[in-house]
Amino acid sequence: MPSCVLAYSGGLDTSVILGWLQDQGYDCHCVYVDVGQPCEDRQAILKKAHDCGAKSARIVDVQEEMCRDFAFPVVQWQAKYEGIYLLGTSIARPIIAKACLQVAREVGAEAFAHGATGKGNDQCRFQLAAEALDPTVKIIAPWRMANFRATFPGRTEMIAYCAEKNIPVKASTSKPYSSDENCLHISYEAGELEEVDNCGVTIPDFGMTVSPQAAPDKTEQVTIGFEAGLPVSVNGKKLSSLAIVQKLNEIAGRNGVGRIDIVENRFVGMKSRGVYEAPGITVLYAAHLQLxxxxxxxxxxNLRDRIAPEVARDVYYGFWYTAKMDALLAFIREAQQPVTGEVTLGLYKGTIEVHGRKSPNSLYDAAIASMEGGGSYDQTDAEGFLRLQGLPGRVQGTVRPRKY
Structure with a gap:
């Protein structure tokens, strides 16, 4: 029998896909890639996969690697998709594909299956990552297949299929929105959020942040340490990459920091409304920029800022495993070497204030910058500087007089 690896969550969609793939004659190896999604009992998910006929099932925890090798370099780039979105879902998808491909190589599976729809960005991220890692892999995306959509035109048919196959699922036929969570953020979309004039802070049941109105009436300070542009400590305590994200999620979340509402342009061309909360990463972006x-x-x-939007687009689209991204990551590692020090921020009801910054590599020299008399800056030097800077304008003004 042909075999495939299925990126498996244990939810309705991947439970149905597991059964459907077996109906198509596949041996299925289920891989639950742990990126920090909420789950009360991961072992129960593996048991469910086995009970539903999976050839094998396993959990692969990639949270530390995702924070260290994927999220933090994106923070170093200050990369935000369309100037707002902090790429929490986009960062997770290539490492999920990587984990699944590693299992596929181990078990000898020739195909990689996922539950992403044919309308969204995740199908792009999964496929582009998987094919870059293994150009021979077969991609199975059931939601892009006409026979699958004909069998399951909606959630009602999927729930009925699970009942027929004795597949236990917790699902209802209608939801006000859908959500996707990892250790970096939670995204909310679809359902009532598709109406763009609906208020994005009243529909989701936010899981990582309190509302700014309910946050404490007192500013909370947090100090973040960096080495070569990478976060290494919180409030003076050295922590792992994952622990830093988790700690900052906790601190920023209780202060209502990190909510985003955006109408974004998907890679496939349509506009999509999304509401996100990313408390810890929001604070890291702010602290890193100050340092x-x-x-x-x-x-x-200036060079970094010109390239950063392109980096954000490539991450958002799914072009992580490319020669271009390899070169961009090498560039930012070198560029960030001096970015070492500490930044203290004040968090208050959804806002971020700068309370202090220091670095052994600081280029700031008060003796030069001071507006007081004296210092090491000779103001008479500005005369020749401005004469040279103004030379092209003076020549143009002689040849092409401007009206004023």
Whole structure:
């Protein structure tokens, strides 16, 4: 029998897909890739997969790797898709594909199956990542297959199929929205959120942040330490990459920091409304930027800022395992070498204030920048500087007089 690896969550969609793949003659190896999604009993998910006929089932925990090798380099780039979205789901998909492909190689499976729809971005991220890692892999995306959609036009048919096959699922035929969670963020979309004039802070039952109105009436300070642009500590305590994200999720979340509402442009072309909460990563972006202002020179930051939107697009689209991304990650590792130090932020009812910043590599020199008299800056030097800067304008003004 042909065999495939299925990115398996144990929810309605992947439970149905597991049964359907077996109906098509596949041996299925289920892989629950742990990226920090909520789950009361992961062993129960594996048992369910076995009970439903999976050839094998396993859990692969990639949370530390995802924070260290995927999320933190994106923070170093200050990459935000369309200037807002912090890429929490986009970052998770290539490492899920990687984990599934590693299992496929181990068990000798020739195909990789996933439950992403044919309308969304995740199908792109899964496929582009998988094919880059193994160009020979067969991708099975049931939601893009006409016979699967004909069999399961909606949730009612999926629930009925599970009842017929004795597949236990917790699902209802209608939901006000859908959500996807990992250790970096939670995304909310679909359902009532598809009406873009609906208020995005009143529909989701937020899981990582309190509302700013319910946050404490007192500012909470948090100090984040960086080495070469990578977060290494919170409030003076050295922590693993995952522990840093988790700690900042806790601190920022209780202060109502990190909610985002965006109408974004999906890779496949349509616009989509999403509501996100990413408390810890929001704080990391803010702290990292403040430290860069001390430690990086103007031209390097300007170059990074010109490229960052392209990095964000490539991550969002799913082009993680490419020569271009390899080069971009190598560039940012080198560019971030001086970004070492600490930043103290004040969190208050959804807002972030800068309370302090320091670095052994600071380029800020008060003697030069001071507006007081004296110092090491000779103001007369500006005369020649501005004469040279203004030379092209003066020549143009002579040849092409402007009306004023």
């Amino acid at each position: 860069e202002q001390l430690t990086l020179d103007r031209d390097l930051v």
